[in-house]
Amino acid sequence: MRLSGRKMGNVAFIRLAEVINKKQDKCVTSISVSPIISDCSGTIYFTDLQLQEGSALTGYAPHTEKLLTKSQDDGVDREPVWFNGVVRSKETVIVCNLGGTSAGLDISVYPKSDMASDSIELAQGVGGQRVRFPSAMKADDEIQLLASTRECLKNGAAEKKEGFYQYSAAWDSKHIVKVEKGKSARVLFELQEMEDGGELL
Template identity: 65%
Template sequence: MAEIAFIRLAEVINRKQDMRVVSVTVKPTIADCSGTIYFTDLMLQEGPALTGYTPHTEPFLKKLRVDGEVKAPVWFNGVVRGEETVILFNLGETSAGLDVHLYPKSDLEAGAVSLCQGVGGQKVSFPNAVPAEADLALLASTRQCTKNGSPEKKEGFYQYSAAWDSKHKVTLPEGKTARVLFEMQEMQDGGEPI
């Protein structure tokens, strides 16, 4: 596998009129390429000076080690009925991405499933219907959303678990039930970022 190389690009966007900007649409366009391209850490800021730049986290994060050995990923299984808040214990030193698998016990209509942090942050919803016993997977580790292994549309964010403990709300239609599996590789600080 080829080594992943991240390149920082900065562009200036000039307004056509001296008016307040209400919205911005960004459409990355790639031509005549092959392989996988990741767009990360997109940031828009006002003014001529770069003020909030943070490098990608990969160089300064490591998998959590216990007695010198990488700790295996941890799993949390549960059953959700209607809307439930699940508390996950992340014993790592810092946030970790979550892989979430949801297996509904009955058919769920389009737009009926959502996940978010405890009070609504990092929300994701699924605009398509999900049949009973399907494997709806939202995988932060690989940046994929799938249904029974095939790409699936999502609207929102991949999930993560804050260090120590974090609350995760799983919302289904009232009276519906699903099995849920959360998986994470706990992380630790890996050194100076720069």
């Protein structure tokens, strides 16, 4: 829902989100919305009223946490798996994802020497879903591309990226790691294996 107030030719839109909790575990068949305004003047517009099922708001579709669940062993969630390696110039890393579906990857890169801007790239398979980092890097900087939290960090602070967060396909997936030619970096891949979580709604 958006509220708009008009004052002296200026219009300001405010997005409001409210949670509607059911008293009983039954389907909702209808909802009535009654805006109540008091102690104000001018014109107020209510636009874009949207109802969305689930506990995670995205603004356009159900959140993936409603569609996925962590892989389990004997009813216990599997811990995230880790893959460490050292890359020189350009390598293809194969990640074993034993979950039943694709899952986001958290990737950390630690250059072993200073690297020029735009010299570090990550990609899927033969080059899709590519991401690069415009900033120059110093030896032992930590650059993190975190699909789990949708963050890109350099030494713990927000960092600019150009491209996409990475993911791992089910079973085995190939990932290209490219650093400045002739130089090397340590890489760390973290993966929470996932399974299909049920129906869309």
